[in-house]
Amino acid sequence: MTGPQPRVRFAPSPTGYFHVGSARTSLFNWLFARQQGGTFILRIEDTDAERSRPEWVSGILSAMAWLGMEPDEGPFFQSARADRHREAIDALWNGGFLYACDCTREAVIERTRNNAVPGYDGFCRDRGLERGPGRALRFRVPDEGTTVVHDLVRGDVEFPNASMEDFVCAKSNGQPLFVFANVVDDRDSAITHVIRGEDLLPSTPKGILLWHALDSVADGGIRALPRFAHLPMLVNERRQKLSKRRDPVALELYRDAGYLAVAMRNYLALLGWSPPGDQEKVDVEVLISTFRLEDVHHAPAFFDVQKLRHLNGEYIRELSLDAFVEASLPWVAPDQGAPSIAAPQAAIAPRETTSSGPTPPPGAAAPTAWRPPTDPPWPRERFDPAAFRRIAPAVQERVTTLGEVPAMIDFLFLVDPIIDPVSWEKVVADPNARSVLSAAAERYAACEWVAAVLHDETRALGDQLGLKLNKAQAPIRVAITGRGVGPPLFESLEVLGRDVTLQRIRQALDRLSSSSGTL
RNA sequence: GGCCCCAUCGUCUAGAGGCCAAGGACACCACCCUCUCAAGGUGGAGACACGGGUUCGAAUCCCGUUGGGGCUGCCA
Numbered sequence: 001m002t003g004p005q006p007r008v009r010f011a012p013s014p015t016g017y018f019h020v021g022s023a024r025t026s027l028f029n030w031l032f033a034r035q036q037g038g039t040f041i042l043r044i045e046d047t048d049a050e051r052s053r054p055e056w057v058s059g060i061l062s063a064m065a066w067l068g069m070e071p072d073e074g075p076f077f078q079s080a081r082a083d084r085h086r087e088a089i090d091a092l093w094n095g096g097f098l099y100a101c102d103c104t105r106e107a108v109i110e111r112t113r114n115n116a117v118p119g120y121d122g123f124c125r126d127r128g129l130e131r132g133p134g135r136a137l138r139f140r141v142p143d144e145g146t147t148v149v150h151d152l153v154r155g156d157v158e159f160p161n162a163s164m165e166d167f168v169c170a171k172s173n174g175q176p177l178f179v180f181a182n183v184v185d186d187r188d189s190a191i192t193h194v195i196r197g198e199d200l201l202p203s204t205p206k207g208i209l210l211w212h213a214l215d216s217v218a219d220g221g222i223r224a225l226p227r228f229a230h231l232p233m234l235v236n237e238r239r240q241k242l243s244k245r246r247d248p249v250a251l252e253l254y255r256d257a258g259y260l261a262v263a264m265r266n267y268l269a270l271l272g273w274s275p276p277g278d279q280e281k282v283d284v285e286v287l288i289s290t291f292r293l294e295d296v297h298h299a300p301a302f303f304d305v306q307k308l309r310h311l312n313g314e315y316i317r318e319l320s321l322d323a324f325v326e327a328s329l330p331w332v333a334p335d336q337g338a339p340s341i342a343a344p345q346a347a348i349a350p351r352e353t354t355s356s357g358p359t360p361p362p363g364a365a366a367p368t369a370w371r372p373p374t375d376p377p378w379p380r381e382r383f384d385p386a387a388f389r390r391i392a393p394a395v396q397e398r399v400t401t402l403g404e405v406p407a408m409i410d411f412l413f414l415v416d417p418i419i420d421p422v423s424w425e426k427v428v429a430d431p432n433a434r435s436v437l438s439a440a441a442e443r444y445a446a447c448e449w450v451a452a453v454l455h456d457e458t459r460a461l462g463d464q465l466g467l468k469l470n471k472a473q474a475p476i477r478v479a480i481t482g483r484g485v486g487p488p489l490f491e492s493l494e495v496l497g498r499d500v501t502l503q504r505i506r507q508a509l510d511r512l513s514s515s516s517g518t519l
Numbered sequence: 520g521g522c523c524c525c526a527u528c529g530u531c532u533a534g535a536g537g538c539c540a541a542g543g544a545c546a547c548c549a550c551c552c553u554c555u556c557a558a559g560g561u562g563g564a565g566a567c568a569c570g571g572g573u574u575c576g577a578a579u580c581c582c583g584u585u586g587g588g589g590c591u592g593c594c595a
Contacts, residue, residue: 013595048594105593118521119591136593154524163522163591171593178595202523202590232525239587267531270544274532278543297532299525300588307531307545317558398557458554473554485556 006038006192010071011182013045014056017250018063020303021197021234021242024268028231029195030069031269031291041189042074047085047181062370063251066261067268068284076189078181085176088184088219089137089169092210095217098137098169100129119165137170139210147205152193152229152293159205167206179203183210187223195293198230198300199241229293232272233300242303254308256372258331258402263312271301281314313400324396325389328405333383334371376406378413387412390495394487408486412496417482417504424478427508433475434512435465440476441505449498451490458490479508 010026012018033040042064044057057075064070092098101124112121120138129135142161149157169180176184186194186207194204208225215222234242242249254264266281273296275282319327329336376383388409395408411417427433443457462472477489480501486492493501 011595015595045595101593103593116521138593157523159522165591168593173593175593177593182595197589198524199589200595203595230524233589235588237530241589270531272531274543276533278533280531280544301532302530304530304545310545313558394557397559400557455554462554469554471554477555483555487556489554 004192006033006036007041007190008033008038008193008195009041009043009074009186009189009191011043011045011185011196012060013048014060016056016244017252018060019242019244019249020251020254020268021249022060023063023067023251023264024234024271025195025197025231026064026069027067027265027268028229028273028291028293028296031288032193032195032293033072034288035291038192039072040069041076041191042071043076043185043189044074044078045178045182046077046079047082047176047178059252063255066251066255067265068261073189076185078185081181081185081188082176084188085181085184086174088214089176089180091217091219092139092169092213093131093137095213097140097213097217099125099127099140099166100131100135101138101166101168102129102135102172117163117165120167122166125166134172136168136172138166139169139206139213141166141206141209147208149201149204149208149228151201152227153232153296154201154230154298157201157204159202161205161209164206164209169210179206180210183207183214184219186226187211187214187220190223191226192224193229193293194226195229195231198233201230204228204230229296232297234271234303235300237302239300239302241300247303248305249303256403258372258399258404259308259312260315260327260402263308263315266315267308267311270307271303272297281311309400316399316402317397319396321389321392321396325385325392328388328392328395328402330371331402331405332376332388332409333380333385334375335380336383336385372403376413377410377418379415382413382415384413387495391487391491394491398487411481411483411486411492416507417480419478419482420484423482423484426484427475427478428512430475432465432467432471434509436461436467436472436475437479437505437509437512439464441502441509444493444498444501444505449494451488451494454490454493475508476505480504 008029010022010029012022012026030040032038042060044060046057061075089098101120103120103123108120108123111123112118115121124138125140131137141164145161147159147161147164149159151157167179168177170176211223211225214220236242236247244250251264255261262284265284266287269275269287269291270280273291274280275286275290316324316327391409391412395405399405399408430436439461440458443461444454447453447457458472458476459469462469465472473489474484477486478484480489480496481492
């Protein structure tokens with residue numbers, strides 16, 4: 001690609017938490033910028049003051065930091081540019097592109113009820129109203145002709161101008177509206193590529209009209225129209241645009257559940273695009289070097305958590321033991337130096353931290369200390385880092401999210417294990433359970449306390465009772481861990497220690513003896 | 520209703536006229552491995568929405584149909 005270095009922007013509106021769809025849009029912008037040696041700009045579109053809150057802005061910033069997408073410029077706040085927007089409005093008004101309109105929404109609806117063409121009917125177009133309070137400013141859309149969007153993803157998309165209504169550029173209170181502020185800001189920041197969701201495609205011809213109008217009044221000089229790239233929507237299982245109300249779309253949800261930033265980023269990149277070759281799990285360097293807007297798929301993509309989980313599991317298993325232990329800390333020991341929000345990602349992809357870019361400007365919230373919303377089930381003082389580290393390799397192979405770690409190791413740190421009723425019922429129903437537990441208590445009391453020996457002892461115990469190891473270990477597992485599934489039993493026993501093991505076997509035996517045999 | 524977009528296994532996708540009796544990944548099924556559960560290994564089932572063209576030849580190009588979706592706010 002030739003010409004000036006690309007300048008792209010991600011322009012979210014701070015209306016709540018960070019949406020996975022926004023994350024995907026941001027990622028594609030970021031990938032494109034990194035690849036082209038361009039500039040990635042963050043612009044907060046907060047022109048609607050009533051729908052903007054500071055904490056939502058910091059949510060955007062920290063989510064982007066988590067995914068390793070630091071902006072090169074910004075965040076810029078659209079609300080801070082009101083004067084500039086008014087200036088551009090004046091220029092357009094003076095150029096005759098705008099007209100004042102005092103129609104109420106109700107009046108328009110009333111008037112156009114039976115019209116073939118919906119939307120505003122141009123009622124005020126030739127009334128020659130002066131600007132003033134209570135009067136919105138509308139753009140005089142040409143009656144004839146076609147506006148074509150040259151889209152890098154979809155090719156040329158044509159919009160008959162006659163199908164566009166005279167849209168509002170400035171509210172009756174003087175506030176600029178989205179399309180208008182958006183275009184002015186893109187012009188002023190010399191954006192070369194507008195990469196955003198397909199839902200914005202229908203408003204693009206309006207933006208183009210505005211762009212050329214601003215050119216013709218030389219507002220800020222003549223500016224080259226950016227290239228556009230409209231990304232396919234992310235949809236739910238019903239193939240509808242992801243909705244905040246009913247779909248789990250908050251990126252924070254996934255972070256809280258223990259998805260790694262690298263996995264999330266890799267998965268997001270797979271939505272509407274795929275790296276060359278048969279490999280889908282790829283390093284960010286590959287993402288950056290092979291990403292092409294022209295290769296973006298046209299059809300909407302379903303956000304498939306199953307696949308995300310799988311990828312996450314792969315990334316977790318790939319971690320070094322140290323990295324896994326550290327990444328798990330927020331879930332197992334939230335007080336022990338809970339890392340900042342960016343830390344898990346930094347630990348996993350250290351190269352990420354070398355990405356250049358100015359430090360966030362004043363007003364940008366620094367990444368805050370972060371922890372998952374739920375604490376581990378054991379008393380914090382009973383957590384033993386050394387014990388966790390010993391069992392960690394077995395856990396690492398078995399979890400698919402970090403959020404699953406506590407449930408896998410809770411028996412080590414709880415005073416009494418949490419007994420799963422269904423698993424316990426199977427023990428009660430097992431006629432051999434009592435003799436297995438008794439024999440285990442006997443053998444475990446005397447043998448050397450290492451996994452291999454415990455393994456042999458248990459096998460021998462089974463032989464003695466005519467049971468395969470898989471049958472013999474079952475009651476012991478439930479007695480010790482409370483569950484029928486978990487990390488390898490003998491390693492678990494080794495870490496737990498002889499005393500606690502014997503105590504829990506005795507407790508299980510007691511419970512079996514109680515009249516009901518149930519919990 | 521109007522404008523616009525889209526259409527390959529259940530899902531994400533590869534596929535730019537012959538290399539495709541359509542490849543990969545997730546999910547699913549079976550087997551192997553195995554102290555449970557995972558992981559891993561091997562194998563299996565599974566798709567070009569439909570109808571017309573164009574062409575020697577179409578998943579790939581064109582038209583139509585059907586089906587989905589987006590937009591249609593003085594929200595962004």
